[in-house]
Amino acid sequence: MMANTNGYLVGSNLERVLKAGHFAVTAELGPPQSAEGDVIRKKAGLLRGYCDAVNLTDNQTAIVRLSSIAAGAILVQEGLEPIIQMTCRDRNRLAIQSDLLGAAALGIRNLLCLTGDHQTFGNHPSAKNVFDIDSLQMVQMVTAMRDERTFQCGDSFKGPEPRFFVGAAAAPFADPVDFRPLRLAKKAKAGANFIQTQLVYDIPAFEKFMAKVRALGVHKQTYILAGVGPLKSPAMAKYMKSNVPGILVPDELIERMELAGAPWAGKSKEELTKDDKKARSAAWQAEGIQICIELINKLHQIEGVSGVHIMAIEWEDAVRPIVEGAGLSPRPVVTESPPLAAALG
Amino acid sequence: MIIAEQKSLEELKSLVGTAEKVLVVGCGTCVTVCFAGGAREAAITSASLRMSSKLDGSPKQVSDVTVQRQCEWEYLDQIAEQVGQVDIVLSLGCGIGVQAIAEHFPQVWVVPGLNTKFLGLPTEQGVWAERCAACGDCILGLTGGICPIARCSKSLLNGPCGGSEAGHCEVSPDIPCAWQLIYDRLTSLGRLNVLLDLQPPKNWRTSRDGGPRQIVREDLRLHIEED
Numbered sequence: 402m403m404a405n406t407n408g409y410l411v412g413s414n415l416e417r418v419l420k421a422g423h424f425a426v427t428a429e430l431g432p433p434q435s436a437e438g439d440v441i442r443k444k445a446g447l448l449r450g451y452c453d454a455v456n457l458t459d460n461q462t463a464i465v466r467l468s469s470i471a472a473g474a475i476l477v478q479e480g481l482e483p484i485i486q487m488t489c490r491d492r493n494r495l496a497i498q499s500d501l502l503g504a505a506a507l508g509i510r511n512l513l514c515l516t517g518d519h520q521t522f523g524n525h526p527s528a529k530n531v532f533d534i535d536s537l538q539m540v541q542m543v544t545a546m547r548d549e550r551t552f553q554c555g556d557s558f559k560g561p562e563p564r565f566f567v568g569a570a571a572a573p574f575a576d577p578v579d580f581r582p583l584r585l586a587k588k589a590k591a592g593a594n595f596i597q598t599q600l601v602y603d604i605p606a607f608e609k610f611m612a613k614v615r616a617l618g619v620h621k622q623t624y625i626l627a628g629v630g631p632l633k634s635p636a637m638a639k640y641m642k643s644n645v646p647g648i649l650v651p652d653e654l655i656e657r658m659e660l661a662g663a664p665w666a667g668k669s670k671e672e673l674t675k676d677d678k679k680a681r682s683a684a685w686q687a688e689g690i691q692i693c694i695e696l697i698n699k700l701h702q703i704e705g706v707s708g709v710h711i712m713a714i715e716w717e718d719a720v721r722p723i724v725e726g727a728g729l730s731p732r733p734v735v736t737e738s739p740p741l742a743a744a745l746g
Numbered sequence: 747m748i749i750a751e752q753k754s755l756e757e758l759k760s761l762v763g764t765a766e767k768v769l770v771v772g773c774g775t776c777v778t779v780c781f782a783g784g785a786r787e788a789a790i791t792s793a794s795l796r797m798s799s800k801l802d803g804s805p806k807q808v809s810d811v812t813v814q815r816q817c818e819w820e821y822l823d824q825i826a827e828q829v830g831q832v833d834i835v836l837s838l839g840c841g842i843g844v845q846a847i848a849e850h851f852p853q854v855w856v857v858p859g860l861n862t863k864f865l866g867l868p869t870e871q872g873v874w875a876e877r878c879a880a881c882g883d884c885i886l887g888l889t890g891g892i893c894p895i896a897r898c899s900k901s902l903l904n905g906p907c908g909g910s911e912a913g914h915c916e917v918s919p920d921i922p923c924a925w926q927l928i929y930d931r932l933t934s935l936g937r938l939n940v941l942l943d944l945q946p947p948k949n950w951r952t953s954r955d956g957g958p959r960q961i962v963r964e965d966l967r968l969h970i971e972e973d
Contacts, residue, residue, distance in 0.1 A: 535903055
């Protein structure tokens with residue numbers, strides 16, 4: 402028995418917004434390193450009304466956190482739409498499918514399939530990893546669960562199938578750079594309905610990537626949401642530029658962040674008072690938010706970009722000023738059936 | 747070949763414990779080539795244990811012998827007498843050699859002198875690198891002769907992940923990204939199209955995940971006629 406989704410694959414808010422042709426906004430919420438569900442409710446409150454769906458990270462950077470599915474269930478209770486992230490690092494194909502049946506039963510309808518950061522980065526570096534399947538194979542598996550109503554082994558579902566709007570990630574600037582558009586094409590071919598990219602700060606480099614993606618026709622097969630994130634300080638910008646694979650931060654943006662802190666640049670560490678530090682931090686953050694707004698406005702102009710994914714990690718209250726500043730508030734409410742012409746994916 | 751490296755002298759002393767008569771057994775094959783457990787290393791290990799036990803005030807009788815291959819019964823038969831005269835055997839073979847001694851001499855206490863690391867090769871003098879994970883279902887024909895199971899930190903079949911940077915893996919700058927190598931090789935051979943196909947989930951049953959493995963070749967077995 403196929404679920405009635407009124408012409409939608411799933412009918413999630415994210416799918417509705419994208420199919421209606423709106424420029425989508427998703428945001429990221431990092432679950433706590435504790436059993437405190439109220440943190441999620443509080444962060445959800447900061448995001449409510451300013452995005453179409455909320456990503457819940459899955460043991461991000463290989464650090465143990467409250468599970469993405471449990472956090473997603475809390476978001477459903479709170480009336481927000483979750484996108485649960487699921488990595489291949491911690492679960493084999495049995496565990497992934499089992500957890501996804503549970504997630505679907507809890508009312509979760511969007512899924513982002515990821516390879517996962519290697520466990521040696523995290524707080525349990527001596528752990529054994531799994532990597533039974535990779536992220537592309539996960540996309541294929543969950544798409545077949547939805548569309549063929551089969552488990553990965555080929556067995557058919559006897560009851561309702563789990564229906565997810567299936568996403569995957571793209572790293573436009575990771576090496577080998579020339580292969581990245583082709584790898585994105587593979588993800589679309591595997592069945593990814595939407596793509597969320599790694600953080601974009603270098604617009605010309607991203608335009609080059611998108612030109613190749615358009616030449617392959619991939620932007621017509623899947624919705625591409627460009628990743629953005631507000632810079633918090635010049636140090637953060639420099640750190641990302643030199644230490645995080647696949648992130649390009651132009652010097653011009655680092656200079657802008659430094660300039661924002663210029664009024665305090667003449668003071669030595671000892672001379673800086675608590676109030677100075679507070680004021681400098683506020684100036685940096687305001688500039689970081691302004692840069693993020695400008696990036697969104699530029700990304701909005703690029704053909705084939707269907708939305709943005711805002712990653713304001715441990716800074717969820719930055720999402721509201723960013724979305725408002727970019728003129729993307731209020732978020733659309735799509736109640737009607739999808740227009741036929743836009744019904745891709 | 748099998749690549750191994752020696753345990754520290756401290757650990758060897760702890761493994762040998764209070765045993766007085768010790769036989770260090772080297773192996774003349776893989777671990778000789780990787781300078782971990784051949785005749786030379788067996789002699790050095792034996793001398794080290796002798797000297798350190800003397801310094802510790804309880805001198806042990808430590809001798810050494812090296813066989814051609816610790817993993818074949820016929821070579822182990824050659825040292826049966828020496829093995830029978832000691833309290834403990836310290837094997838400088840790989841994990842297979844240690845187990846072969848345990849299996850062949852049920853009454854003997856055997857301990858490992860090496861840590862068996864991987865199946866690989868010397869990339870230059872003094873450097874060894876992993877090449878094969880013995881997954882039991884070789885896919886090198888799909889990847890230009892570079893194994894992502896053994897050489898990608900995540901064993902991805904549809905790589906590379908987002909952690910590939912400047913040719914190395916996100917895990918360490920010392921680990922070349924297997925998928926960058928695969929991409930470069932297939933590009934230079936004009937076969938990049940191979941990477942555009944989606945590789946399905948691997949059947950790990952041929953690997954360790956199917957349980958301990960064995961191969962039976964009926965054509966090679968010596969059959970004993972039964973009445």
